[in-house]
Amino acid sequence: TASSRGQLRHAPPIATVVRHRQDATSPTSAEVTARMLTLSDLPTGWTAQPVTGPQPSDTGLCNSGHPIPETERIAVFDGTLPNTEIAENLYRLNSGSAAQAAYSYATSHATCSQYRPTNTPLTLSIKPMSLPLPGERSAAWRPTINDAQTGVTQHGDIVLIRDHDNNLALIDRSTRKISLGLFKATINKALAHLAP
Helix, strand or coil: CHHHHHHHHCCCCCCCCEECCCCCCCCCHHHHHCCCCCHHHCCCCCEEECCCCCCCCCCCHHHCCCCCCCEEEEEEEECCCCCEEEEEEEEECCHHHHHHHHHHHHHHHHHCCEECCCCCCEEEEEEECCCCCCCCEEEEEEEEEEECCCCCEEEEEEEEEEECCEEEEEEEEECCCCCHHHHHHHHHHHHHHHCC
16 A cells, blocks of 8 residues: 555564674664664665575675674565565674775675675675775775575675775676665765765
């Protein structure tokens, strides 16, 4: 119904919290969730995809030497066209670990042109992408994504941006041409959520 669609549009994304350290400095689920994208940040007609757990802590492409996040939140949004989505992973770490993770992510691809995310049927063939990004360290890639289960090939854009104790990873993917303008706008909105 129109009423239920209206409620869905404003519902927060459902995600799994992965907590690896319990101490006074670990951010709570609510603190991390409050800094995530919501449906109001995306065009009308997009929907939030439930993300059920447990989720793997895949803190970067090629997954080489990345520190384990203290708290991780994942949100996935489906576009109005089939096989189109934007996903956000927000990792909270201490500053040293956040810097190490961002450095590892940004440099691990010199010898890595293919990557398969944990517990998925996806294989990503990766090429660096030139995309000016803010943050203390950032990197961007353009993968071709092959799904072994469905046989579908998708195009994507992936960025990682470090903002103090946050490592923000965003990916968009579609079987059609990627809307780089929408992706850039989504990156800016995600960063606005991280502002103090």
